[in-house]
Amino acid sequence: MEFMTGVKQKDDVSVKALLETEEGSEIKVQGAVHIIRDMGEVAFVVLRKSEGLVQCVYEDGKVAFPLKDLKEESAVEVKGTVRKEERAPGGVEVCILEIRVLSEPTEPMPLAVNKWKMNTSLEAMLNMRPIALRNVRERAKFKIQEAVVRAFRDFLHSQGFTEIHTPKIGAKGAEGGANIFKLDYFHHPAVLAQSPQFYKQMLVGVFDRVFEVGPVFRAEKHNTKRHLNEYTSLDFEMGYIEDYTDIMSMETGFLQYLMELLKKEYQKELDILNVKLPKTDQIPSVPFAKAKELVAEKYNRKIRNPFDLEPEEEVLIGRYFKEEYDADFVFVTEYPSKKRPFYAMDDPKDPRYTLSFDLLFHGLEITTGGQRIHDYRMLSEKIAARGMTEEGMEQYLSAFKHGMPPHGGLGIGLERLTMKLIGEDNVRETTLFPRDLSRLEP
Amino acid sequence: MEFMTGVKQKDDVSVKALLETEEGSEIKVQGAVHIIRDMGEVAFVVLRKSEGLVQCVYEDGKVAFPLKDLKEESAVEVKGTVRKEERAPGGVEVCILEIRVLSEPTEPMPLAVNKWKMNTSLEAMLNMRPIALRNVRERAKFKIQEAVVRAFRDFLHSQGFTEIHTPKIGAKGAEGGANIFKLDYFHHPAVLAQSPQFYKQMLVGVFDRVFEVGPVFRAEKHNTKRHLNEYTSLDFEMGYIEDYTDIMSMETGFLQYLMELLKKEYQKELDILNVKLPKTDQIPSVPFAKAKELVAEKYNRKIRNPFDLEPEEEVLIGRYFKEEYDADFVFVTEYPSKKRPFYAMDDPKDPRYTLSFDLLFHGLEITTGGQRIHDYRMLSEKIAARGMTEEGMEQYLSAFKHGMPPHGGLGIGLERLTMKLIGEDNVRETTLFPRDLSRLEP
Numbered sequence: 092m093e094f095m096t097g098v099k100q101k102d103d104v105s106v107k108a109l110l111e112t113e114e115g116s117e118i119k120v121q122g123a124v125h126i127i128r129d130m131g132e133v134a135f136v137v138l139r140k141s142e143g144l145v146q147c148v149y150e151d152g153k154v155a156f157p158l159k160d161l162k163e164e165s166a167v168e169v170k171g172t173v174r175k176e177e178r179a180p181g182g183v184e185v186c187i188l189e190i191r192v193l194s195e196p197t198e199p200m201p202l203a204v205n206k207w208k209m210n211t212s213l214e215a216m217l218n219m220r221p222i223a224l225r226n227v228r229e230r231a232k233f234k235i236q237e238a239v240v241r242a243f244r245d246f247l248h249s250q251g252f253t254e255i256h257t258p259k260i261g262a263k264g265a266e267g268g269a270n271i272f273k274l275d276y277f278h279h280p281a282v283l284a285q286s287p288q289f290y291k292q293m294l295v296g297v298f299d300r301v302f303e304v305g306p307v308f309r310a311e312k313h314n315t316k317r318h319l320n321e322y323t324s325l326d327f328e329m330g331y332i333e334d335y336t337d338i339m340s341m342e343t344g345f346l347q348y349l350m351e352l353l354k355k356e357y358q359k360e361l362d363i364l365n366v367k368l369p370k371t372d373q374i375p376s377v378p379f380a381k382a383k384e385l386v387a388e389k390y391n392r393k394i395r396n397p398f399d400l401e402p403e404e405e406v407l408i409g410r411y412f413k414e415e416y417d418a419d420f421v422f423v424t425e426y427p428s429k430k431r432p433f434y435a436m437d438d439p440k441d442p443r444y445t446l447s448f449d450l451l452f453h454g455l456e457i458t459t460g461g462q463r464i465h466d467y468r469m470l471s472e473k474i475a476a477r478g479m480t481e482e483g484m485e486q487y488l489s490a491f492k493h494g495m496p497p498h499g500g501l502g503i504g505l506e507r508l509t510m511k512l513i514g515e516d517n518v519r520e521t522t523l524f525p526r527d528l529s530r531l532e533p
Numbered sequence: 534m535e536f537m538t539g540v541k542q543k544d545d546v547s548v549k550a551l552l553e554t555e556e557g558s559e560i561k562v563q564g565a566v567h568i569i570r571d572m573g574e575v576a577f578v579v580l581r582k583s584e585g586l587v588q589c590v591y592e593d594g595k596v597a598f599p600l601k602d603l604k605e606e607s608a609v610e611v612k613g614t615v616r617k618e619e620r621a622p623g624g625v626e627v628c629i630l631e632i633r634v635l636s637e638p639t640e641p642m643p644l645a646v647n648k649w650k651m652n653t654s655l656e657a658m659l660n661m662r663p664i665a666l667r668n669v670r671e672r673a674k675f676k677i678q679e680a681v682v683r684a685f686r687d688f689l690h691s692q693g694f695t696e697i698h699t700p701k702i703g704a705k706g707a708e709g710g711a712n713i714f715k716l717d718y719f720h721h722p723a724v725l726a727q728s729p730q731f732y733k734q735m736l737v738g739v740f741d742r743v744f745e746v747g748p749v750f751r752a753e754k755h756n757t758k759r760h761l762n763e764y765t766s767l768d769f770e771m772g773y774i775e776d777y778t779d780i781m782s783m784e785t786g787f788l789q790y791l792m793e794l795l796k797k798e799y800q801k802e803l804d805i806l807n808v809k810l811p812k813t814d815q816i817p818s819v820p821f822a823k824a825k826e827l828v829a830e831k832y833n834r835k836i837r838n839p840f841d842l843e844p845e846e847e848v849l850i851g852r853y854f855k856e857e858y859d860a861d862f863v864f865v866t867e868y869p870s871k872k873r874p875f876y877a878m879d880d881p882k883d884p885r886y887t888l889s890f891d892l893l894f895h896g897l898e899i900t901t902g903g904q905r906i907h908d909y910r911m912l913s914e915k916i917a918a919r920g921m922t923e924e925g926m927e928q929y930l931s932a933f934k935h936g937m938p939p940h941g942g943l944g945i946g947l948e949r950l951t952m953k954l955i956g957e958d959n960v961r962e963t964t965l966f967p968r969d970l971s972r973l974e975p
Contacts, residue, residue: 092817092818092819092858093817093819094815094816094817094818095778095781095782095784095815095816095818095864096782096785096814096815097782097785097786097789098692098782098783098785098786099778099782101773103773105693121773121938123738123936123938140741141693141695141740141741141742142693162936164935164936165936166772166773166907166936166937166938166939193773193938193939194907194908194936194937194938194939195908195936196909196934196935196936197909197910197933197934198934198935200935201935219931220928221735221736221738221739221928221929221931221932222738222931222932222935224736224738224739225738225739230739230740233695233697233740234695236698237696240696240698241690241696244686250540251547251583251584253583253675253676253679254679254682254683255675255965256678256682256748256765256947256965257965257966258748258763258966258967258968259701259748259763260714260725260750260762260763260968261973261974262973262974272702272716272717273716273717274714274715274716274725275714275715276714276762276973277752277754277970279973281973283702283716290965290966293662293663293975294663294666294965296565296663296664296667297663297666297667297672298583298672298675299582299583300583304746305747305748306698306700306701306747306748308701308702310719312719320702320718321700321701321702323698330608331545331563331608331635336537336541337541339537340537340539340541341540342537343537343538343539343540344539344540347539372538373536373537373538374536374537374538375534375536375537376534376535376536376537377534377535416534422537465608465636466636468639486662486663486974486975487663487975489661489663489664490663490664491639492638492639492640493606493638493640493642493643493664494565494604494606494607494608494636494637494638495608495636496563496565496608496635496636497608497635497636505698523697523698523699523700523732523736524699524700524732525700526700526702528719531702531703531704531718531721531723532703532704533735533928533929
């Protein structure tokens with residue numbers, strides 16, 4: 092009988108291990124042939140590995156494998172000796188002794204993914220996404236995204252949150268409204284989740300603090316640089332709060348943790364993308380009405396609607412706090428009640444406003460959060476006052492009938508946060524396979 | 534201007550901190566009133582916190598708050614002094630000085646969630662899920678599930694895998710077939726992802742090794758104890774493999790890592806659920822045809838169909854390897870080609886079989902995996918041989934035209950693995966909010 096006993100040791104050397112290998116050592120390295128630069132008597136064969144590029148040197152007559160038979164984007168294994176060379180990435184190159192081809196492409200590349208910057212439109216890159224992502228800068232964006240998700244989970248775990256997985260198919264949407272994808276579920280009408288809102292609230296009654304990283308679906312007919320119809324939402328919900336500043340404090344803690352993680356483990360990607368990390372040591376917090384006044388005054392702008400915030404106003408608020416406080420982030424608090432869903436806790440001092448907030452990052456909303464109503468009677472009254480029905484919400488409401496602690500939470504758009512972190516301006520840049528009004532493939 | 538500077542320190546004491554607090558110290562503790570045991574002159578008020586239960590003692594005349602006004606499932610803050618008491622959970626109790634009610638239920642509980650075991654049918658528990666999960670044993674199952682997901686991610690991260698987030702709405706399913714949920718996507722026909730198969734393969738060309746934790750959707754009309762129509766899939770895919778045993782070895786490594794994590798950080802939940810961890814030091818691996826023979830011989834069973842495995846046969850294989858090798862897990866390899874999707878790599882020695890495997894855990898399939906075809910021509914031929922069309926798969930196939938390393942991967946059903954770990958026999962027991970033929974709510 093054969094037995095599996097655990098991870099196999101590979102003799103393929105990692106980029107990190109290569110840089111620490113003694114000069115003259117013989118190693119094996121696997122990777123995709125990223126680019127071949129034929130200089131005549133020597134050629135540089137650059138391998139692309141998950142963690143970076145490895146420069147290999149092909150010298151005529153020293154390798155049995157003919158250079159002309161080597162194709163870019165082939166997967167290969169190179170056997171060679173390690174040599175210091177300061178012009179090579181990481182100061183090390185590999186003098187090729189043997190090349191073994193593991194797999195070959197059948198067609199030439201439609202995009203110059205081996206250029207530092209591809210001179211290609213976003214549209215073209217999205218159309219050829221599985222190929223375009225092989226570019227070193229493109230894939231670095233998604234390593235930064237990986238860091239965001241790791242930081243979110245690891246930080247919240249350290250704060251006593253439990254990770255949950257809630258269904259994406261349901262009978263009724265959490266926010267209501269028309270922006271819901273509908274489907275047939277074994278001859279029953281069903282919808283795709285706009286957010287895990289109801290579930291995470293119900294589970295505060297079970298685990299006190301919960302979080303989820305998962306897809307959410309919005310059938311909005313927006314065609315803008317900041318909207319997607321499917322995106323990854325970083326959600327948390329926490330019980331036993333004093334007020335909604337507990338939630339903003341927790342988010343600030345997450346952002347601080349993220350910046351530390353990026354500095355510690357993702358410096359290479361930050362360098363590739365030329366990212367300057369934002370400041371998170373102190374994040375200003377300003378009430379909605381006050382924020383409107385501040386920008387109206389400073390930028391000489393009329394307040395047209397005191398109960399709404401236009402995208403241009405968000406941009407100006409971002410600009411104001413950058414100019415006045417050198418702040419990259421700003422919490423805008425106490426949003427008008429009518430712009431918030433029914434479960435938002437109204438401000439007892441002025442019920443036209445809620446105990447809620449948005450977080451703006453360089454003038455773009457990346458988070459919506461706030462305190463929720465935890466008292467069943469209050470919730471029931473607000474549902475009635477809005478002319479809504481409790482039908483279909485029985486299970487959600489039952490959690491409140493049977494006791495719920497004061498609580499609140501937030502949702503962060505992963506792609507938007509990543510986009511702002513790396514200084515891009517289209518959320519599709521930081522989405523592996525975006526879904527928008529015109530894009531259902533690849 | 535106000536500023537957020539990071540996580541606020543709470544004066545609420547955690548269970549862990551409470552157990553380390555000096556006797557006589559005054560503390561504050563928040564939680565839900567799990568149960569009130571009125572003994573006359575004293576009463577025990579047990580608080581339920583995320584991490585466990587805290588016994589508080591209410592002595593008549595010592596607390597201003599009348600006991601009769603305290604309701605089970607209220608959220609409260611108790612101020613009190615710490616006292617050693619070996620009969621209390623953790624050997625510590627809190628003598629109540631003050632009670633502050635943070636929130637109250639409006640209705641009595643429909644289920645005895647404060648009993649150790651609720652004498653209630655699974656059906657009833659699922660119908661009242663948000664409430665039933667408050668039971669200590671119920672929620673412990675999902676802490677074990679949390680550990681599974683943490684172990685999967687942390688282990689794969691340590692092995693150089695990159696986490697990905699791929700779309701759940703798409704134009705075409707990865708596996709094909711009729712078991713796909715369909716929806717209307719802005720007047721285009723769309724489907725919900727049955728698996729991230731195509732995406733994770735394409736991304737092996739970018740990151741070499743990738744993983745995803747996310748929902749998958751199967752419109753199968755099975756109504757069994759082991760099927761769900763939406764579940765959480767733990768997927769990985771790795772490039773530059775020698776053969777499919779690399780994948781089984783990686784999974785074995787994950788399982789070993791998981792067992793260590795459970796022992797180290799989830800002993801409390803293992804105790805609550807009375808779990809005996811399975812053996813993962815060496816996992817037997819047996820070819821499909823051989824496995825059928827072994828059980829046919831030992832249990833005197835006729836082989837009816839040499840190219841299929843019945844659920845009863847899976848159970849017998851599990852039993853065989855438990856009896857003969859004291860093994861909890863067994864890899865069954867080389868599945869018949871016609872039972873595997875088109876992208877599975879056929880065995881060059883006998884193309885009726887594939888270089889693939891299932892992992893059985895106590896006789897239930899919890900993983901399907903294997904090596905995939907990486908050569909475009911071979912893939913194209915197999916598609917044609919199956920009478921399938923390349924239409925709609927252009928992007929997937931483009932990754933192969935432009936070079937892909939030898940690779941393979943697997944998918945693990947999170948709920949099934951959790952179920953088997955804790956010795957349950959219905960996958961709904963380990964799903965927060967199951968979706969099945971008759972269940973779309975809560």
